[in-house]
Amino acid sequence: MAATESRQITLSESPSGKLLTSNFSLETGPMPVPGDGELLIRVLYISIDAANRAWMQGRTYRDQVLPGTKMAGGALGEVIVSNSPDFAPGDIVEADMGWCDHVALPASQVQKRKQRGPLTHLQSILGITGKTAYFGLLQIGNPHAGETVVVSAAAGAVGSVVGQLAKSRGARVVGIAGSDKKCAWLTDDLGFDAAINYNTEPVMKALKCDAPDGVDVFFDNVGGDIFEGVLFRMNTHGRIVCCGAVSQYDTDTPTHGPRGVPGLIVTKRLKVEGFIVTDFHDQFAKAEAELAGFAAQGSIKVAEDIVEGLENAPQALVGLLSGENFGKRLVHVADPQS
Amino acid sequence: MAATESRQITLSESPSGKLLTSNFSLETGPMPVPGDGELLIRVLYISIDAANRAWMQGRTYRDQVLPGTKMAGGALGEVIVSNSPDFAPGDIVEADMGWCDHVALPASQVQKRKQRGPLTHLQSILGITGKTAYFGLLQIGNPHAGETVVVSAAAGAVGSVVGQLAKSRGARVVGIAGSDKKCAWLTDDLGFDAAINYNTEPVMKALKCDAPDGVDVFFDNVGGDIFEGVLFRMNTHGRIVCCGAVSQYDTDTPTHGPRGVPGLIVTKRLKVEGFIVTDFHDQFAKAEAELAGFAAQGSIKVAEDIVEGLENAPQALVGLLSGENFGKRLVHVADPQS
Numbered sequence: 165m166a167a168t169e170s171r172q173i174t175l176s177e178s179p180s181g182k183l184l185t186s187n188f189s190l191e192t193g194p195m196p197v198p199g200d201g202e203l204l205i206r207v208l209y210i211s212i213d214a215a216n217r218a219w220m221q222g223r224t225y226r227d228q229v230l231p232g233t234k235m236a237g238g239a240l241g242e243v244i245v246s247n248s249p250d251f252a253p254g255d256i257v258e259a260d261m262g263w264c265d266h267v268a269l270p271a272s273q274v275q276k277r278k279q280r281g282p283l284t285h286l287q288s289i290l291g292i293t294g295k296t297a298y299f300g301l302l303q304i305g306n307p308h309a310g311e312t313v314v315v316s317a318a319a320g321a322v323g324s325v326v327g328q329l330a331k332s333r334g335a336r337v338v339g340i341a342g343s344d345k346k347c348a349w350l351t352d353d354l355g356f357d358a359a360i361n362y363n364t365e366p367v368m369k370a371l372k373c374d375a376p377d378g379v380d381v382f383f384d385n386v387g388g389d390i391f392e393g394v395l396f397r398m399n400t401h402g403r404i405v406c407c408g409a410v411s412q413y414d415t416d417t418p419t420h421g422p423r424g425v426p427g428l429i430v431t432k433r434l435k436v437e438g439f440i441v442t443d444f445h446d447q448f449a450k451a452e453a454e455l456a457g458f459a460a461q462g463s464i465k466v467a468e469d470i471v472e473g474l475e476n477a478p479q480a481l482v483g484l485l486s487g488e489n490f491g492k493r494l495v496h497v498a499d500p501q502s
Numbered sequence: 503m504a505a506t507e508s509r510q511i512t513l514s515e516s517p518s519g520k521l522l523t524s525n526f527s528l529e530t531g532p533m534p535v536p537g538d539g540e541l542l543i544r545v546l547y548i549s550i551d552a553a554n555r556a557w558m559q560g561r562t563y564r565d566q567v568l569p570g571t572k573m574a575g576g577a578l579g580e581v582i583v584s585n586s587p588d589f590a591p592g593d594i595v596e597a598d599m600g601w602c603d604h605v606a607l608p609a610s611q612v613q614k615r616k617q618r619g620p621l622t623h624l625q626s627i628l629g630i631t632g633k634t635a636y637f638g639l640l641q642i643g644n645p646h647a648g649e650t651v652v653v654s655a656a657a658g659a660v661g662s663v664v665g666q667l668a669k670s671r672g673a674r675v676v677g678i679a680g681s682d683k684k685c686a687w688l689t690d691d692l693g694f695d696a697a698i699n700y701n702t703e704p705v706m707k708a709l710k711c712d713a714p715d716g717v718d719v720f721f722d723n724v725g726g727d728i729f730e731g732v733l734f735r736m737n738t739h740g741r742i743v744c745c746g747a748v749s750q751y752d753t754d755t756p757t758h759g760p761r762g763v764p765g766l767i768v769t770k771r772l773k774v775e776g777f778i779v780t781d782f783h784d785q786f787a788k789a790e791a792e793l794a795g796f797a798a799q800g801s802i803k804v805a806e807d808i809v810e811g812l813e814n815a816p817q818a819l820v821g822l823l824s825g826e827n828f829g830k831r832l833v834h835v836a837d838p839q840s
Contacts (some may be wrong), residue, residue: 431776
């Protein structure tokens with residue numbers, strides 16, 4: 165029997181300081197009805213990303229998520245009803261579905277996805293985070309064999325792929341992460357050359373030993389003190405890929421910027437470049453094909469961290485912001501039924 | 503009769519906080535004697551640059567200037583004696599001659615200069631600062647017609663050229679400077695569209711009015727709060743050309759970096775790039791020819807601020823750091839005699 169109700173998670177109040185699960189509420193309402201040109205979608209997996217928290221702070225590359233509205237989030241779903249000639253029931257699709265179990269969306273806001281390997285790969289290695297690693301590292305950082313690449317939030321969804329891609333380019337790879345267990349995972353399981361636990365050693369000092377020839381490419385997901393520590397170890401003509409600033413997201417009061425900006429950018433002639441993966445939209449198909457090949461060959465290990473149940477999405481995000489995930493965190497809402 | 507003595511200015515002690523003229527001493531010694539392969543040079547004009555102060559803080563792109571040694575500085579001179587087949591007496595040459603009236607240098611450290619227009623142009627529009635403006639703006643910032651360019655330290659040697667070059671590209675140009683007199687000079691004499699006195703108005707707020715469409719290219723010589731103020735007004739895919747950080751030079755304790763780094767670099771997909779003009783060495787001849795053409799046509803007004811006498815070089819630098827110069831500051835030491 166088809167469900168007649170659907171559930172969604174609302175951002176009931178703006179976080180004051182650190183995000184709490186009590187900032188969210190689970191609500192039940194009638195099953196959405198797709199209008200003309202719309203699809204009714206069963207949500208399968210919701211992507212949990214540090215950027216979700218930044219969306220609550222104000223306008224970024226998208227509108228702010230305001231209190232009293234459904235929490236936004238990219239998700240993978242299955243079309244149940246299609247009022248569009250371009251989609252059929254059973255299609256696997258991606259969209260900003262938000263945190264819910266069913267959603268009706270205009271077909272124009274929905275992308276069809278082609279399954280390659282496990283379904284979850286569409287949101288990890290073949291998803292936004294895998295492609296973010298791919299374009300940011302290969303097109304902006306562009307490391308050469310023998311260069312040293314440092315990546316922050318190295319055990320996260322993006323960082324874990326960045327490090328493995330950099331290894332495949334022949335670079336020396338140093339990861340920065342928040343626990344000894346993550347550091348051991350990076351070196352022992354993912355093949356990083358070294359890993360630094362920023363909670364137990366100052367990054368700038370540790371890099372003296374772990375990046376003895378200096379840093380040529382820094383792929384940064386974190387900002388703040390870690391950015392500053394690596395900046396001071398950059399080589400002349402080094403590249404800093406600015407992918408995120410997670411150290412500044414879960415707070416009301418983002419701190420000042422790193423010392424050495426812009427002084428060291430001048431004297432070391434650095435190139436510091438920000439990007440959003442959607443800027444590379446026209447190259448997505450090629451990237452996915454290449455990443456799927458790496459995953460199938462095993463030259464990239466796909467790390468996924470799956471939390472069960474829509475109701476646990478708030479805790480999944482709060483936990484991610486405190487650094488508990490290894491690799492790509494997803495919330496499993498339902499399995500496809502066709 | 504040829505002089506038998508020469509004078510030089512020594513950095514007698516490292517500045518503690520702001521640079522003072524008492525950190526220098528004027529010394530007289532015997533006329534230097536050029537060895538094999540060396541030249542004896544009469545110093546004509548010494549270039550005074552904010553970077554001179556940064557050299558006292560530690561290693562930059564050159565060795566630190568240590569207390570007890572002759573103050574370093576680029577200069578224009580005339581060869582008096584040549585022990586090198588590549589130079590002849592009367593040649594006009596450029597080198598890091600330091601603050602002195604005569605110097606003996608190996609020919610390998612000296613570049614011959616071809617005079618185009620007034621002699622002083624070789625150190626202003628055709629010198630390091632003019633070429634810094636040229637390469638930084640045109641090759642890194644690369645503004646298009648209709649874009650908005652903001653330049654800090656706009657009344658300085660680099661900034662005054664940057665703004666005029668940007669106007670010639672068809673951009674809207676906003677200068678940031680430290681006095682109403684400078685601002686009036688920028689708009690009334692140099693043709694800037696607007697100018698902001700950072701001592702009387704907050705930069706971020708003033709840009710709302712003076713750069714109503716946001717900022718596409720920011721050519722920054724200053725760093726610190728001005729960098730931060732402009733950063734918040736950058737447009738998506740904007741370019742920040744990092745040329746200097748003069749706000750951080752005349753101090754023992756450089757401050758923290760700008761807020762919004764790296765967060766805004768990500769969300770606005772900015773490209774922030776540092777450079778040193780000597781990286782473009784192989785294109786100097788072309789740049790000088792083009793800049794000489796602009797100066798001859800009058801499409802760039804060459805602003806020079808000439809201080810008389812070697813003994814006044816310390817005050818010339820101290821004054822430059824407090825922002826008293828309009829355009830390129832030089833110390834006139836002697837005239838050519840051939």
